[in-house]
Amino acid sequence: MNAVKSGLIALAVVFLAARVLAQSADCPVFAIEAVRAACADTSRNMACYGAGDISAETTAGVEAVFAQAGDTTDLHTLRALTINGGIAVLRVQANFADAAPQENVTLIGYGDITLTNLGAADAPVTLPITARTGANIRALPRENAEIRGSLRLAQAATAIGRLSDSSWLLIDAPAASGWVLATLVNVEGDVATLNVVDPNVPQYGPMQALALRSGECGGLLMQTPAFSGRALLSVNAVNLRLDSTLLLQADDELRLTLLSGSVLAEAEGAYQFVAAGTQARVPLNAEGLAAGALLPLEPYDQDILVHAPLSLLPEAVTVPPTLTEAQIAALEEGETPTAPAIEGELWLNFAALLSDTCGGASESAAFPLTLRFDDTRTLQQVAWNDLRFIMTAEGVDYIGAAALGDATYTLRLTLAAATYTGELTVTFTYAPGCAWRFRWEGRAG
Numbered sequence: 001m002n003a004v005k006s007g008l009i010a011l012a013v014v015f016l017a018a019r020v021l022a023q024s025a026d027c028p029v030f031a032i033e034a035v036r037a038a039c040a041d042t043s044r045n046m047a048c049y050g051a052g053d054i055s056a057e058t059t060a061g062v063e064a065v066f067a068q069a070g071d072t073t074d075l076h077t078l079r080a081l082t083i084n085g086g087i088a089v090l091r092v093q094a095n096f097a098d099a100a101p102q103e104n105v106t107l108i109g110y111g112d113i114t115l116t117n118l119g120a121a122d123a124p125v126t127l128p129i130t131a132r133t134g135a136n137i138r139a140l141p142r143e144n145a146e147i148r149g150s151l152r153l154a155q156a157a158t159a160i161g162r163l164s165d166s167s168w169l170l171i172d173a174p175a176a177s178g179w180v181l182a183t184l185v186n187v188e189g190d191v192a193t194l195n196v197v198d199p200n201v202p203q204y205g206p207m208q209a210l211a212l213r214s215g216e217c218g219g220l221l222m223q224t225p226a227f228s229g230r231a232l233l234s235v236n237a238v239n240l241r242l243d244s245t246l247l248l249q250a251d252d253e254l255r256l257t258l259l260s261g262s263v264l265a266e267a268e269g270a271y272q273f274v275a276a277g278t279q280a281r282v283p284l285n286a287e288g289l290a291a292g293a294l295l296p297l298e299p300y301d302q303d304i305l306v307h308a309p310l311s312l313l314p315e316a317v318t319v320p321p322t323l324t325e326a327q328i329a330a331l332e333e334g335e336t337p338t339a340p341a342i343e344g345e346l347w348l349n350f351a352a353l354l355s356d357t358c359g360g361a362s363e364s365a366a367f368p369l370t371l372r373f374d375d376t377r378t379l380q381q382v383a384w385n386d387l388r389f390i391m392t393a394e395g396v397d398y399i400g401a402a403a404l405g406d407a408t409y410t411l412r413l414t415l416a417a418a419t420y421t422g423e424l425t426v427t428f429t430y431a432p433g434c435a436w437r438f439r440w441e442g443r444a445g
Contacts, residue, residue, distance in 0.1 A: 265294055278331075
């Protein structure tokens with residue numbers, strides 16, 4: 001065995017021993033119900049002092065009263081939060097609309113951790129606008145971009161950003177948030193005071209981008225609201241698209257343990273889907289930021305949840321069993337153990353990747369589908385896991401679409417007696433312009 005390999009093994013043993021000691025450390029016990037009562041009314045973009053020893057660093061000139069249970073401070077002026085054997089509860093707006101203040105990502109920091117706010121801490125300039133005519137609100141600042149909603153003549157909204165030439169404005173309206181042509185609205189105030197926004201770069205608000213450092217007994221729980229789509233956050237320069245409950249811990253590496261739902265994580269340009277019952281790891285540099293791509297998924301140790309205050313989360317979580325290495329391998333290959341539970345015919349589908357301009361797609365997979373036909377053998381519906389495609393005949397083909405979270409699936413099939421060929425395209429609202437394309441081939445039974 002060479003010296004390099006011996007050194008790596010020794011180092012691994014040291015880190016393993018440290019984590020075993022951490023799990024058995026004399027960690028603080030919290031009065032969960034008292035914390036729940038103290039922080040029950042915490043509103044959007046606020047942090048609540050739950051218990052223990054917590055200190056808040058704020059913007060220069062801003063004094064925060066943050067010394068006892070129930071005290072709150074505004075995330076817009078919070079620079080860092082240091083927790084020593086305590087609990088803090090944060091409600092982060094993330095990318096959810098201003099018009100839905102009840103939809104927030106809940107962050108619960110516990111034990112020994114430091115959270116540093118890397119998002120736009122200071123509140124941005126906003127300007128009132130009114131529509132000069134009917135105006136479409138688009139996903140991107142171009143005239144052929146997806147329409148998210150619209151403004152009626154004289155309808156009021158709020159401008160929150162602009163392109164560098166001010167030709168398009170980023171707005172928040174009751175119908176949707178998105179881009180409108182500046183010539184279609186009247187603006188009250190100086191447009192040049194609005195922040196310049198790059199539409200191809202995620203815009204992170206307060207505590208939507210953060211740096212985490214955790215000690216022996218510490219961690220950060222994150223939970224998104226149900227049925228609200230994926231939240232966009234960044235932790236230690238690892239970008240997360242999550243619809244889930246997640247535990248994060250960080251020392252020489254960032255560890256993501258998924259307790260429910262799913263996460264699409266990106267580090268150094270490489271993407272990885274993280275599933276419930278697994279853990280992903282990312283090496284960190286001396287500044288505590290991602291220093292490489294995510295490592296392969298692996299089983300997680302349930303002992304890390306012993307001190308996590310899961311009962312404080314807004315929605316109850318049943319701790320998932322850790323997946324075995326064989327189950328993780330099957331998951332990464334795209335295998336599905338059971339067919340969707342609808343009436344119809346069971347078909348076996350084989351998928352092969354044609355192109356991937358987003359990153360993170362599996363090369364190939366095999367899984368069951370359910371096809372439903374009417375009495376004339378006209379295809380009505382295709383079911384795959386939680387997706388339901390309502391199929392419409394178009395010449396010799398069938399076309400259908402479905403959506404789940406921030407992904408849209410478009411399916412085209414050409415049927416024969418007991419086989420089909422087709423193509424599936426997957427696009428994502430958080431990454432306009434990129435797509436996954438798969439060739440599908442299937443057979444009955």
